[in-house]
Amino acid sequence: MTHHVSAMLETYPKDLGGVDQGKLAACIEACFECAQTCTACADACLSEDMVAELAKCIRTNLDCADLCEATGRVLSRHTGYDANITLDAIRACQMACKACADECERHASMHEHCRICAEACRRCEQACAELVASLG
Amino acid sequence: MTHHVSAMLETYPKDLGGVDQGKLAACIEACFECAQTCTACADACLSEDMVAELAKCIRTNLDCADLCEATGRVLSRHTGYDANITLDAIRACQMACKACADECERHASMHEHCRICAEACRRCEQACAELVASLG
Amino acid sequence: MTHHVSAMLETYPKDLGGVDQGKLAACIEACFECAQTCTACADACLSEDMVAELAKCIRTNLDCADLCEATGRVLSRHTGYDANITLDAIRACQMACKACADECERHASMHEHCRICAEACRRCEQACAELVASLG
Amino acid sequence: MTHHVSAMLETYPKDLGGVDQGKLAACIEACFECAQTCTACADACLSEDMVAELAKCIRTNLDCADLCEATGRVLSRHTGYDANITLDAIRACQMACKACADECERHASMHEHCRICAEACRRCEQACAELVASLG
Numbered sequence: 001m002t003h004h005v006s007a008m009l010e011t012y013p014k015d016l017g018g019v020d021q022g023k024l025a026a027c028i029e030a031c032f033e034c035a036q037t038c039t040a041c042a043d044a045c046l047s048e049d050m051v052a053e054l055a056k057c058i059r060t061n062l063d064c065a066d067l068c069e070a071t072g073r074v075l076s077r078h079t080g081y082d083a084n085i086t087l088d089a090i091r092a093c094q095m096a097c098k099a100c101a102d103e104c105e106r107h108a109s110m111h112e113h114c115r116i117c118a119e120a121c122r123r124c125e126q127a128c129a130e131l132v133a134s135l136g
Numbered sequence: 137m138t139h140h141v142s143a144m145l146e147t148y149p150k151d152l153g154g155v156d157q158g159k160l161a162a163c164i165e166a167c168f169e170c171a172q173t174c175t176a177c178a179d180a181c182l183s184e185d186m187v188a189e190l191a192k193c194i195r196t197n198l199d200c201a202d203l204c205e206a207t208g209r210v211l212s213r214h215t216g217y218d219a220n221i222t223l224d225a226i227r228a229c230q231m232a233c234k235a236c237a238d239e240c241e242r243h244a245s246m247h248e249h250c251r252i253c254a255e256a257c258r259r260c261e262q263a264c265a266e267l268v269a270s271l272g
Numbered sequence: 273m274t275h276h277v278s279a280m281l282e283t284y285p286k287d288l289g290g291v292d293q294g295k296l297a298a299c300i301e302a303c304f305e306c307a308q309t310c311t312a313c314a315d316a317c318l319s320e321d322m323v324a325e326l327a328k329c330i331r332t333n334l335d336c337a338d339l340c341e342a343t344g345r346v347l348s349r350h351t352g353y354d355a356n357i358t359l360d361a362i363r364a365c366q367m368a369c370k371a372c373a374d375e376c377e378r379h380a381s382m383h384e385h386c387r388i389c390a391e392a393c394r395r396c397e398q399a400c401a402e403l404v405a406s407l408g
Numbered sequence: 409m410t411h412h413v414s415a416m417l418e419t420y421p422k423d424l425g426g427v428d429q430g431k432l433a434a435c436i437e438a439c440f441e442c443a444q445t446c447t448a449c450a451d452a453c454l455s456e457d458m459v460a461e462l463a464k465c466i467r468t469n470l471d472c473a474d475l476c477e478a479t480g481r482v483l484s485r486h487t488g489y490d491a492n493i494t495l496d497a498i499r500a501c502q503m504a505c506k507a508c509a510d511e512c513e514r515h516a517s518m519h520e521h522c523r524i525c526a527e528a529c530r531r532c533e534q535a536c537a538e539l540v541a542s543l544g
Contacts, residue, residue, distance in 0.1 A: 004441055004444070004445060004524070005444060005448075007524055008445055008449070009448075011452055011519070011520040011521035012452050012455065013452060013456050013457075013521075028444065032444050033412055036416075036436065036440050036484060037416055039481050039484040040416040040420075040485075041416070043484060043486060043487050044416070046330055047422045047486070047487045048421050049324070051323055051327060052321070052324060055216060055318050055323060056215065056216025058330075059213050059315065060221070062209075062213065062314075062334075063210050063225075066210060067221075067225060069202075069477065070203050070206035073199075073473075074203070076444060076448045076451060077199065077447070078451060078455070079192065079451050079455045080191060080195045080196060082196065084231050084235060085203075085228075085231055085232050085235050088224075088227055088228040089203060091224055091228065092224040092228040095221055095224040096225070099218050099220060103216075111419070111421075116412070116415055116416060117416075120412065140305055140308070140309060140388070140392065141308060144308075144309055144316070144385060144388060144389075147316055147383070148312075148316050148319065148385070164308065169304075172277060172280075175348040176280040179284075179349040179351050180280070180284050180285060182351045182467060183350070183351045184285050185285075187460050187463060188460060191454050191455065195451065198450075198470075209337075212308060212311040212312045212315060213311070214319070215315050215318045247283070247285075249280060249283035249284070249285075252280060252283065256276065327488060328488025331485050332488060332490065334481075335481075335482050335485065335493050335497075338477075338481045339482070341478070342478035345470075346474060349467050349470065349471065351463050351464065351467040352465075354468065354507050357471050357500075357503055360496075360503040361475060363500065364496040367492050367493055367496040368493050368496075368497070371493050375488075
């Protein structure tokens with residue numbers, strides 16, 4: 001998907017400012033991938049026999065999916081850029097990814113979906129951190 | 137809608153902690169109302185003859201709708217509560233509402249949809265501020 | 273919230289066509305209310321001791337919330353109206369509301385959140401049916 | 409992203425039924441990719457000097473993004489599968505993709521973002537059609 005995200009960035013008709021397009025594309029891609037993975041992990045947890053022990057994991061998955069998706073959308077827009085909105089959205093996404101990675105890692109040895117999901121959350125957390133750093 | 141939000145809060149099977157349920161319900165309601173109003177305002181701007189002058193307003197409306205919706209969902213969940221996710225989500229929502237209210241107010245004298253939308257954004261910004269203050 | 277939905281409809285700068293504005297506003301309001309209620313019901317189910325018996329209910333709640341929200345957004349837009357998109361979105365929303373109401377009703381005698389949620393789903397299912405009928 | 413979608417499908421703890429996992433993964437991937445591309449295309453259109461001529465395109469992009477995203481989420485869930493919800497959601501998504509592809513194609517020779525977006529919409533429309541056919 002990164003290819004498509006980058007391809008669209010290159011067609012934007014106005015100046016994108018000094019943003020690092022590689023880090024921006026990576027973060028957008030990570031947000032959408034994490035949103036899908038967290039949605040799938042919440043559902044897989046829901047089908048586990050031990051679902052009662054996964055309640056917090058499911059909830060964190062759902063929050064993370066919603067915040068990744070909203071942030072992925074915000075980052076896909078460049079018209080009338082507002083640094084305050086962008087930075088606060090990325091921070092909320094980064095925090096949700098950190099919390100969800102922490103929670104999924106607790107179940108990673110038992111549930112493969114939690115292991116994969118923790119990785120997607122860490123990638124998105126890292127992509128958010130790198131984008132924020134590049135935005136100065 | 138506040139009635140329905142409150143009614144659901146009262147059915148939650150576990151303890152909601154020390155949260156001020158009135159401020160929580162008001163904030164959830166404001167988030168969903170603001171998301172709908174911003175979606176409608178973006179579309180009304182899009183149908184104005186002077187749409188080119190409203191491009192930033194439309195973009196801010198879309199960001200605000202996405203962040204209000206994600207935050208309204210996060211606030212509707214109480215299982216495995218994580219204060220960090222909640223606070224960062226509210227802050228991102230509050231910032232988007234402030235930016236969108238500021239932008240819509242610039243067009244409020246000419247476009248009634250921007251006037252009404254600015255009010256919805258200010259209500260949600262205020263509801264976020266009050267909820268954060270009560271979470272102490 | 274219906275008041276705000278109607279107020280925004282009246283500010284739309286172009287002709288809304290022959291749509292019944294009362295039924296349109298009622299359906300938009302019902303979609304957003306149902307999305308919030310289903311999100312809260314999924315979370316309340318997740319905190320029940322008998323969560324394992326509510327797995328299908330949680331899943332249907334999540335689907336219903338997503339489809340109600342998308343449909344509430346589509347119905348909030350009037351620029352470049354496309355009857356095909358609108359009608360298929362309403363039908364998907366109506367079907368999800370029916371399925372979620374059916375499922376929540378099975379748990380309504382035991383869980384008050386399911387009883388309230390079933391009512392919100394039935395209202396939205398009905399509002400969708402009335403809007404489709406009025407669109408001829 | 410398809411790799412991650414498929415990896416998560418393989419970790420689902422219960423039987424996925426007779427679904428064609430390749431077609432399901434392709435459709436989920438296409439939904440998320442199309443949602444991102446349509447969000448970016450709406451914003452690129454908004455920054456064009458001739459935005460007034462792209463109003464319908466922007467609106468259709470926004471609808472398509474919302475319906476692709478909701479459908480991508482529904483398809484990512486397998487617990488308590490309900491064929492009626494799934495099929496109606498796919499149909500709404502397929503219709504929105506068709507309408508958005510048709511609209512974007514009208515601007516494809518002038519705007520590269522519309523050309524790329526039309527392709528993403530056609531891929532998603534096709535992936536929906538193939539998934540429906542495989543579901544029998």
